Amino acid sequence: MSVSPTPFPNPTSTEGEPKRRDPEATRRAILDAAEALFLEHGMADTPISRIARDAGVTKSLIHHHFGSKEALWEEIKRRRFAGYFDVQRALLEAGPGSLELLRESTIAFFRFLQADPAAVRFMTWRAIEEDGLLLDQEADLYELGMARVREAQAAGELRADIAPIAIVKGFLGLCLSWFQTRKMTMRLFDDGVDPEEIDAQYLEGVLRLFFEGVIPHE
Amino acid sequence: MSVSPTPFPNPTSTEGEPKRRDPEATRRAILDAAEALFLEHGMADTPISRIARDAGVTKSLIHHHFGSKEALWEEIKRRRFAGYFDVQRALLEAGPGSLELLRESTIAFFRFLQADPAAVRFMTWRAIEEDGLLLDQEADLYELGMARVREAQAAGELRADIAPIAIVKGFLGLCLSWFQTRKMTMRLFDDGVDPEEIDAQYLEGVLRLFFEGVIPHE
DNA sequence: TTTTTAATTGACCGGTCGGCCAGTTGACAC
DNA sequence: GTGTCAACTGGCCGACCGGTCAATTAAAAA
Numbered sequence: 001m002s003v004s005p006t007p008f009p010n011p012t013s014t015e016g017e018p019k020r021r022d023p024e025a026t027r028r029a030i031l032d033a034a035e036a037l038f039l040e041h042g043m044a045d046t047p048i049s050r051i052a053r054d055a056g057v058t059k060s061l062i063h064h065h066f067g068s069k070e071a072l073w074e075e076i077k078r079r080r081f082a083g084y085f086d087v088q089r090a091l092l093e094a095g096p097g098s099l100e101l102l103r104e105s106t107i108a109f110f111r112f113l114q115a116d117p118a119a120v121r122f123m124t125w126r127a128i129e130e131d132g133l134l135l136d137q138e139a140d141l142y143e144l145g146m147a148r149v150r151e152a153q154a155a156g157e158l159r160a161d162i163a164p165i166a167i168v169k170g171f172l173g174l175c176l177s178w179f180q181t182r183k184m185t186m187r188l189f190d191d192g193v194d195p196e197e198i199d200a201q202y203l204e205g206v207l208r209l210f211f212e213g214v215i216p217h218e
Numbered sequence: 219m220s221v222s223p224t225p226f227p228n229p230t231s232t233e234g235e236p237k238r239r240d241p242e243a244t245r246r247a248i249l250d251a252a253e254a255l256f257l258e259h260g261m262a263d264t265p266i267s268r269i270a271r272d273a274g275v276t277k278s279l280i281h282h283h284f285g286s287k288e289a290l291w292e293e294i295k296r297r298r299f300a301g302y303f304d305v306q307r308a309l310l311e312a313g314p315g316s317l318e319l320l321r322e323s324t325i326a327f328f329r330f331l332q333a334d335p336a337a338v339r340f341m342t343w344r345a346i347e348e349d350g351l352l353l354d355q356e357a358d359l360y361e362l363g364m365a366r367v368r369e370a371q372a373a374g375e376l377r378a379d380i381a382p383i384a385i386v387k388g389f390l391g392l393c394l395s396w397f398q399t400r401k402m403t404m405r406l407f408d409d410g411v412d413p414e415e416i417d418a419q420y421l422e423g424v425l426r427l428f429f430e431g432v433i434p435h436e
Numbered sequence: 437t438t439t440t441t442a443a444t445t446g447a448c449c450g451g452t453c454g455g456c457c458a459g460t461t462g463a464c465a466c
Numbered sequence: 467g468t469g470t471c472a473a474c475t476g477g478c479c480g481a482c483c484g485g486t487c488a489a490t491t492a493a494a495a496a
Contacts, residue, residue, distance in 0.1 A: 125346065
């Protein structure tokens with residue numbers, strides 16, 4: 001679980017062989033190991049020595065490549081953001097604002113979080129750090145989303161008496177908060193029930209609710 | 219911010235006076251200081267020495283009263299839960315399940331989080347720890363809420379084709395996730411705008427959306 | 437080939453952490 | 467009073483933390 005999925009830079013070097021160097025792979029191994037540990041236990045609770053062990057690398061090497069624990073964490077955030085932004089932007093640039101686009105975005109975001117629990121933990125850690133840092137890319141993404149909502153409102157596909165921010169943060173929150181407490185919520189149900197079935201029930205219910213509430217009624 | 223709001227057990231003892239003892243006040247001072255620090259920086263990032271300083275107490279005394287840092291955190295959680303459960307239970311026991319009860323609960327929960335940012339952070343930390351621990355009281359609360367929803371569904375006040383869990387976790391998530399990222403969200407708006415005004419816009423939008431979506435349509 | 441650069445190592449450092457312990461002192465029951 | 471117990475103190479400890487450094491060596495540049 002906490003062990004890096006990528007091969008060690010120097011996999012169990014058999015005696016005597018000259019050690020090949022691959023700084024790029026080393027960086028990746030460190031980032032992967034650190035990300036898994038940081039998201040699981042938090043940065044404050046993850047000693048660099050542990051990252052080094054999981055990455056198959058010495059502690060000093062981490063400082064060599066990233067300078068400090070803090071800088072390493074920043075780099076991990078940067079990498080995560082890049083992946084996340086790509087997913088979201090691809091959705092929003094697909095077409096003009098419409099009810100259908102909103103629906104697709106909601107389902108896609110839900111599936112995205114469902115498939116990648118690490119992404120959920122990443123967002124939760126961000127909420128904890130709460131440094132108020134809103135990246136430019138991120139702000140752009142929100143603006144884009146809200147612009148799409150306004151388009152759909154102008155076209156009469158979404159009711160116009162709801163602030164776009166409520167619609168955008170609404171569907172994001174409905175998805176994210178579900179997965180933030182997923183494990184605990186599952187305990188409300190019998191052990192025999194398939195968790196993915198509960199997920200599906202929630203998604204379906206929320207879609208009905210949200211998209212009935214979001215369309216105009218005379 | 220991090221200093222305990224309650225007076226120190228031995229407030230700047232003026233020379234020579236015999237030191238009065240008040241173990242109950244001491245415990246409270248420690249809990250208050252620790253809670254503020256834990257919620258702000260996290261348990262791993264809060265040294266006991268700092269708690270002692272803020273509480274106006276020696277480090278050893280904390281161990282005397284609570285045994286360990288871990289146990290202190292558990293005690294804080296227990297205290298927080300008690301307060302939270304009281305608020306929620308009072309709402310749900312107010313009357314039979316109805317659309318109006320759901321509306322009141324939603325607004326009350328929103329106001330509760332708005333008035334107490336520490337509560338928001340507490341819940342976010344819980345999501346991070348994710349030990350999957352669901353307290354009996356908490357499970358009861360969910361069951362109670364879902365039972366109320368079913369009553370309202372049976373009475374035809376809520377549409378019956380939505381799983382109760384989606385309605386309950388839905389409105390909780392809409393409120394909580396808003397405040398989890400409140401600071402960041404505010405950066406989307408001009409500096410001149412009153413944050414509480416944005417809160418109000420969001421709440422109003424979400425109420426319209428949620429309660430239009432949640433009622434039956436022929 | 438020679439020189440330069442950068443990846444990598446292990447030993448090491450000062451500081452801080454959570455926790456312990458021996459001793460002191462107030463509160464309180466008898 | 468006097469004995470008992472728990473509240474409270476200051477000093478201490480070993481472990482571990484993030485980070486540094488000089489030395490080694492593979493790889494790239496010359």
